[in-house]
Amino acid sequence: MRYVPFGTTDLTVSQLGFGVWTVGTSWWGITDRQVGIDLLRRAYDLGVTFFDTASTYGDGLGEELVAEALGDVRDQIVIATKGGYNWYEHPERRGQQERPQDWRPEFIRFDVEQSLRRLRTDYIDLWQAHNAKMDAIVNDALWETLERLRDEGKIRYYGVALGPAIGWRDEGVRAMRERRIHALQMIYNLLEQDPGRELSRVAQETGVGLMVRVPHSSGLLEGRYTAETTFDKNDHRRHRPRAWLETGLKKLEKLRFLTEGRDLTIGQAALKFVWQTPMCAVALPNIYNLEQLAEFAAASDKPDLTADDLARIADLYEHNFYLEAPAVPA
Numbered sequence: 001m002r003y004v005p006f007g008t009t010d011l012t013v014s015q016l017g018f019g020v021w022t023v024g025t026s027w028w029g030i031t032d033r034q035v036g037i038d039l040l041r042r043a044y045d046l047g048v049t050f051f052d053t054a055s056t057y058g059d060g061l062g063e064e065l066v067a068e069a070l071g072d073v074r075d076q077i078v079i080a081t082k083g084g085y086n087w088y089e090h091p092e093r094r095g096q097q098e099r100p101q102d103w104r105p106e107f108i109r110f111d112v113e114q115s116l117r118r119l120r121t122d123y124i125d126l127w128q129a130h131n132a133k134m135d136a137i138v139n140d141a142l143w144e145t146l147e148r149l150r151d152e153g154k155i156r157y158y159g160v161a162l163g164p165a166i167g168w169r170d171e172g173v174r175a176m177r178e179r180r181i182h183a184l185q186m187i188y189n190l191l192e193q194d195p196g197r198e199l200s201r202v203a204q205e206t207g208v209g210l211m212v213r214v215p216h217s218s219g220l221l222e223g224r225y226t227a228e229t230t231f232d233k234n235d236h237r238r239h240r241p242r243a244w245l246e247t248g249l250k251k252l253e254k255l256r257f258l259t260e261g262r263d264l265t266i267g268q269a270a271l272k273f274v275w276q277t278p279m280c281a282v283a284l285p286n287i288y289n290l291e292q293l294a295e296f297a298a299a300s301d302k303p304d305l306t307a308d309d310l311a312r313i314a315d316l317y318e319h320n321f322y323l324e325a326p327a328v329p330a
Contacts, residue, residue: 001047002300006078006281007209009157009182011125013078015275015300017050018043019213019284024053024062028288033065040069042290044077046297050282052185052211054082054130054161055115056099059091063118071120079119080183080211082130082161083111098164103129103136105145112149123153126183128161133168136160137175147180159183159208166214169195176206185211188280190273191251192217193317203279212274213284220248221255221270222292251321258309267292268299273313276304 006013022028023036030036040051051070053062063081070077086102088110102108115124127146129136136142137160146158159181162168166187172195175181184203188196189212196212203210216222227249258269267285274283287293305313316322 001297003049004281007182007203007279008207009209011078011157011209013050013282014048015282016043016048016271016297017052017080017211017282017284018048018287020051020053020062020066021057022286022288024057024065026058028286030288033061036065037069039287039290039293040065043287043293043297044070044073046293047300048297049076050078050080052080052082052213052282052284055111055118056082056085056087056130059087060114060118063115067118067120074121078125079121080126080128081115081119081124082128083108083115084130084132084136086111088114098131101131101133101136103139103142105141108142108145109149112154116154124155125157127155127158128183128185129159130161131163132160132171132175134171134174137171137179143179157182159185161185161211163187166192167195169198172199173202176202176208181208183209183211185213185284187214188212188274188277189215189217190221190255190270190313190317191248196277200278200280208279209282210277210280211282211284212277212280215274215283215285216267216270217248219286220245220252221266223252223266225249247323250323251316254316254321255313257312258305264302265295267295268302269305271296271299272302272305273310275300276310 002015003012004015018040023030023039051066053066066079084101084103085099086107087099090099149155160175162172162185172184176184186196186199259266271283274280285296
């Protein structure tokens, strides 16, 4: 496992991070608490030191799992969590529907305190405004509150997690240029490079560390899907149009050169691509079994993609992978 500086902070992070939403929610089919704890602990044993969770994952369960699995190595890991959803006063939820966001200073302070309690720690390494829209970015009181929480030592650094879906260019650019954020989380991968490419350029100018989630394009770049693949009724990918899978598989064929004649899976190549993008320090793939975890953890020490590889990827992307049909929006 390679360890790299995170932006201009004093944090050193493992290139592979663990996104706790796969074990802290039921969206990926994991409902056994012990399975989540075992995956988190195994990730640490394989060298992962960056764990990204959120207050709203399982209504606090994600943070509790991190504490239970890794509390004894707290000083060896970097804990990132997210807040801003007021699920305390709005417990009802339908599927993946968003709860109301609440950026009032008193709520943000309360939310941070609750995260600290669930994480069983007295500081959060990195707190992120969860799926922040423009109303949060322009809210002076929010950022003043985060500065005070930082002065008090309750959070070390803060940033923004963009979402929920791919996009949010304006929010990301404005947060990096106008707010003193230290981190930005975004969706970015071989098949979905925008607005990530521009956000990477702005991050270089501002010194913001980038976390990349969905580096495998919701599983397409793991190399396990076929035209016959179906998803369980509780799997969020079940709700995507079939064209998403069919078009994605055609693009995947164009990327076969990344693995031919190499000791590299397409899932590992997808991670290398992310890590070789400027300021993208941490990749957060969706991890939901031990075999997958071992494959992704081994990627960090594999040889980097070549300059020719990266040039060919750029050419394919610019020409929509030379497919006749237009790209399917994410």
